[in-house]
Amino acid sequence: MKFLRELLAAILGVLIAMGIMFVILMIFISASASAFGNDKAVTIKSNSILELNLESQIKDYAPKGDDPFAEILVTEEAQLGLQEILNAIENAKTDDNIKGISINTLFVNGGKAQTQAIRNKLMEFKESGKTVMAYSDFYLQSNYYLSSVADSVFVNPVGEIDFRGLSTEILYYKDLQEKSGVKMEVIRHGKYKSAVEPFLANEMSDANREQISSFLNSIWNEMIVDMARSRNKTVVELSEIADDLLARTPEMAIKNGLIDNQLFNDEYNDKLKVLAGTKKDEKLNSVSISDYISSGKGRIKSSSSDKI
Numbered sequence: 493m494k495f496l497r498e499l500l501a502a503i504l505g506v507l508i509a510m511g512i513m514f515v516i517l518m519i520f521i522s523a524s525a526s527a528f529g530n531d532k533a534v535t536i537k538s539n540s541i542l543e544l545n546l547e548s549q550i551k552d553y554a555p556k557g558d559d560p561f562a563e564i565l566v567t568e569e570a571q572l573g574l575q576e577i578l579n580a581i582e583n584a585k586t587d588d589n590i591k592g593i594s595i596n597t598l599f600v601n602g603g604k605a606q607t608q609a610i611r612n613k614l615m616e617f618k619e620s621g622k623t624v625m626a627y628s629d630f631y632l633q634s635n636y637y638l639s640s641v642a643d644s645v646f647v648n649p650v651g652e653i654d655f656r657g658l659s660t661e662i663l664y665y666k667d668l669q670e671k672s673g674v675k676m677e678v679i680r681h682g683k684y685k686s687a688v689e690p691f692l693a694n695e696m697s698d699a700n701r702e703q704i705s706s707f708l709n710s711i712w713n714e715m716i717v718d719m720a721r722s723r724n725k726t727v728v729e730l731s732e733i734a735d736d737l738l739a740r741t742p743e744m745a746i747k748n749g750l751i752d753n754q755l756f757n758d759e760y761n762d763k764l765k766v767l768a769g770t771k772k773d774e775k776l777n778s779v780s781i782s783d784y785i786s787s788g789k790g791r792i793k794s795s796s797s798d799k800i
Contacts, residue, residue: 534779534783534784534786534787535787536587536589536590536779536784536787536789537589537777537779538588538589538777539589539591539768539769539770539777540589540590540591540768540777540778540779541590541591541592541593541594541764541767541768541776541777541778541779542580542581542584542590542592542593542594542778542779542781542784543593543594543596543778543779543780543781544593544594544595544596544597544781545596545597545780545781546572546577546597546599546600546601546602546610546638546781547597547598547599547601548570548571548572548601548782549570549571549572549601549602550571550572550573550574550577550600550601550602550603550606551571551572551573551574552573552574552575552606553573553574553575570782572781572782572785573785573790574602574606574609574610576785576790576791577610577613577781577785577790578609578610578613579785579789579790579791579792580781580784580785580789580790581593581610581613581614581616581617582613582616582617582792583789583792584617584622584784584789585616585617585620585622586620587789590622590779591622591623591767591768591769592622592623592624592625592764592767592768593614593617593622593623593624593625594624594625594626594627594764594778595614595624595625595626595627595628595638595639595642596626596627596628597628597635597638598628598629598630598632598635599632599634599635600632600634600635600638604634604711604714604715607634607637607638608714608715608718610638611637611638611641611718614638614641614642615641618641618643623643623767624641624642624643625642625643625644625645625646625760625763625764625767626638626639626640626641626642626644626645626646627645627646627647627648627755627757627760628647628648628651629647629648629650629651630648630651630652630653630654631647631651631652631653631654631655632654633654633655633656633658636653636654636655636719636750637715637718637719640718640719640722640723640750641718641722642722644752644753644763645750645751645752646751646752646753646754646755646760646763647742647745647751647754647755648742648754648755648756648757649742649754649755649756650742651742651754652740652741652742653739653740653741653742653745653750653751654740655733655734655737655739655740655745655750656734656735656737657712657731657734657735658708658711658712659708660704660708662689662690662696663690664689664690664693664694664695665690665691666690666691666692666693666694667694669691676688676691678691678692683697683699684699684700684703686699686700686703716730716731716734723749723750724749725749729748729749733748733750739751742754761776764776764778
C-alpha cells in the first residue's frame with residue numbers, strides 16, 4: 493500500500509507540474525501573439541521611401557496560414573502575394589507619404605512572369621511622376637531585369653553583375669541505371685515527350701533541344717526588349733554585352749550603360765534622403781513592402797456603390 497501511495501503521489505506531482513508548464517506556455521504564447529499583433533499596426537510616416545525587397549517567396553496567392561502558432565514559432569516560410577505587391581505599388585502612386593521606391597534586393601524569389609508583372613507595375617508607378625531607384629551588392633539576372641526599370645541603377649563597387657543570357661542543364665541517368673542494375677520502365681508516345689528522356693538516353697535529343705531553345709529564347713527576347721527600352725539601348729547592343737560578358741564588373745557595366753554608377757550603401761542611402769527630402773543628418777523614413785502591405789495598402793479599395 494505504501495508503494496501505491498508513493499506511486500500515485502509521484503504521478504499526481506508530474507501531472508501538476510505539466511499543468512503548470514502548460515499554463516505558463518499559454519501565457520507566453522498569448523503575450524507573444526499580442527506583441528506580434530502590435531507590430532502589425534504600421535504607420536506610414538511622411539517623406540517615406542518604399543523599399544522593395546523580394547527575397548521572400550512570391551506566390552500568386554499567399555493566404556495567411558490557419559496555424560495560430562506558425563507566426564510566433566516561425567514555422568512557415570515568409571512569403572508575399574503577387575497581387576498584394578502590385579496593389580501596394582498601385583497605392584503608392586497616390587500616397588502622399590511615399591516619395592519614391594527603392595529596389596534593394598539581392599535576388600527575386602519568384603518566376604519570370606511574376607517579375608515581369610512587378611516590373612510593369614513599377615513602370616506605371618514612374619508615370620505618376622515619382623522616382624524609382626535600384627541598388628544591390630550583386631545583380632543576378634532576374635534581379636537586374638527588375639532593377640533595370642529604375643530611373644537610376646547602382647551597384648556596390650566590389651559587386652558583380654551576372655548578365656549572360658539564359659541557359660539550362662539536364663542530368664542524364666542511363667549509364668547510372670546500367671551500372672547500378674536498377675532500370676526505369678518508361679512508356680511514352682511522341683518525340684517531344686521529353687520529361688522521361690534522362691532515363692532513356694545519355695544526351696539531349698534534337699526534339700528536346702528544339703523545344704527548350706524555343707522556350708528559353710522566347711523568355712529572353714521578352715526580357716531583353718524590356719531592358720533595352722529602359723536602358724536606352726538596342727537589343728543588338730544588349731545581346732553583344734551578354735554574349736561577351738561585358739558587364740561582369742561594375743566598371744564594365746557602367747561603361748556599357750547597364751549601371752549608372754557604383755556606390756557604397758551609405759552613399760546610396762544619402763541619395764534616398766535627397767529623394768525623400770530628408771536632411772543628411774536625419775534618419776531616412778523607409779517602409780518595407782511587407783510592412784506597407786500589412787498597413788492595409790495590399791488591397792485596392794473600391795469606390796463603387798453597386799457591388800456583387
